[in-house]
Amino acid sequence: MINLQDITKKFTTKSGELLAVDKVNLKIERGEIFGVIGYSGAGKSTLIRLLNGLEKPTFGTVSVNGKEISKARGKELRIARQKISMIFQHFNLMWSRTVEENISFPLEIAGVPKAERTKRVAELIDLVGLSGREKSYPSQLSGGQKQRVGIARALANKPEVLLCDEATSALDPETTDAILDLLVEINDRLGLTIVLITHEMHVIRKICHQVAVMENGQVVETGNVLEVFQQPREAITKRFVSSISGVESIQQTAKLLREHYPNGKVVQLTFLGDKTEQPILSKLIRQFPVEVNIVQGSISPTQNGSYGTLYLHIDGAADEIDQAIYYLHEQDVKTEVI
Numbered sequence: 001m002i003n004l005q006d007i008t009k010k011f012t013t014k015s016g017e018l019l020a021v022d023k024v025n026l027k028i029e030r031g032e033i034f035g036v037i038g039y040s041g042a043g044k045s046t047l048i049r050l051l052n053g054l055e056k057p058t059f060g061t062v063s064v065n066g067k068e069i070s071k072a073r074g075k076e077l078r079i080a081r082q083k084i085s086m087i088f089q090h091f092n093l094m095w096s097r098t099v100e101e102n103i104s105f106p107l108e109i110a111g112v113p114k115a116e117r118t119k120r121v122a123e124l125i126d127l128v129g130l131s132g133r134e135k136s137y138p139s140q141l142s143g144g145q146k147q148r149v150g151i152a153r154a155l156a157n158k159p160e161v162l163l164c165d166e167a168t169s170a171l172d173p174e175t176t177d178a179i180l181d182l183l184v185e186i187n188d189r190l191g192l193t194i195v196l197i198t199h200e201m202h203v204i205r206k207i208c209h210q211v212a213v214m215e216n217g218q219v220v221e222t223g224n225v226l227e228v229f230q231q232p233r234e235a236i237t238k239r240f241v242s243s244i245s246g247v248e249s250i251q252q253t254a255k256l257l258r259e260h261y262p263n264g265k266v267v268q269l270t271f272l273g274d275k276t277e278q279p280i281l282s283k284l285i286r287q288f289p290v291e292v293n294i295v296q297g298s299i300s301p302t303q304n305g306s307y308g309t310l311y312l313h314i315d316g317a318a319d320e321i322d323q324a325i326y327y328l329h330e331q332d333v334k335t336e337v338i
């Protein structure tokens with residue numbers, strides 16, 4: 001659906017050339033929710049602007065649905081862009097227009113007749129859950145409602161791709177979750193491909209199927225969200241994963257436990273999918289004469305299934321501990337002694 005080949009973008013600034021995007025290769029499949037995560041300045045906004053032709057690459061090609069956006073100009077680019085919509089962190093609504101007039105605007109530009117516009121706007125208002133607010137002005141809406149208008153407006157011309165530029169960064173956690181749920185619903189119902197950029201791993205965990213991690217203009221790691229969470233390779237990815245799994249506090253707890261209990265072992269278990277629901281731990285306690293203390297645990301749902309992490313302190317005779325750990329290995333649970 002979306003193909004980026006060797007995309008490089010350089011900007012000329014007063015202090016010389018700046019490499020904002022550096023030889024990025026990405027493939028995004030139709031119907032996927034694809035997240036790009038990185039810290040400020042990593043090149044995410046530039047990358048997303050290259051996807052809808054707002055920026056032209058210095059090298060490389062961007063194609064969307066077989067059309068080479070990076071080469072398109074004038075009318076050809078305008079037509080291609082109608083299939084690629086965008087929502088923004090600060091919503092970019094027109095303040096002097098009501099909710100329905102904001103949503104209707106791209107339909108007016110596309111020359112859709114009035115009767116059809118009215119019908120489409122009503123459908124969109126219903127889809128994004130804004131019934132009853134049709135005549136309100138943006139200043140009378142909450143942040144979440146404003147973003148719902150942004151989403152409805154972006155969907156007006158039935159795009160194939162929705163680009164989300166930090167779409168939930170200005171919202172509180174509860175509203176963020178509601179907007180993310182809406183994006184998943186739209187992806188499911190309309191089969192829309194969604195590309196989002198964010199600096200929050202929570203957003204990636206909650207709604208994305210695939211993730212690309214950006215650092216200094218490069219994509220340093222990419223893959224299925226569940227796999228990346230289970231086994232992050234790069235240091236920056238580990239930082240993002242630990243930002244929501246509390247790994248740093250776990251390591252501190254494990255250190256304290258080792259000081260308190262110089263005997264025994266602290267073990268990290270990672271469960272995937274069905275394994276998160278099996279009684280592996282109770283079987284372990286019944287079969288082996290060891291003491292088991294739960295240090296910390298969590299199960300996190302992702303779009304590709306659940307994964308769980310459990311930290312245990314296992315005490316007892318050395319060979320019994322080893323056998324207990326071996327038993328966990330045999331249950332296909334990833335086990336790491338800390």
Ligand SMILES: Nc1ncnc2c1ncn2[C@@H]1O[C@H](COP(=O)(O)OP(=O)(O)OP(=O)(O)O)[C@@H](O)[C@H]1O
Pocket residue numbers: 011012013018019020038039040041042043044045046047
């Ligand atoms: N039009 C421009 N002219 C010059 N430099 C630019 C331009 N746009 C972006 N840059 C630079 O390119 C680099 C990447 O910026 P970009 O905005 O793409 O990063 P980002 O990951 O989206 O960060 P943020 O979340 O802070 O926007 C930065 O060093 C930025 O200053």
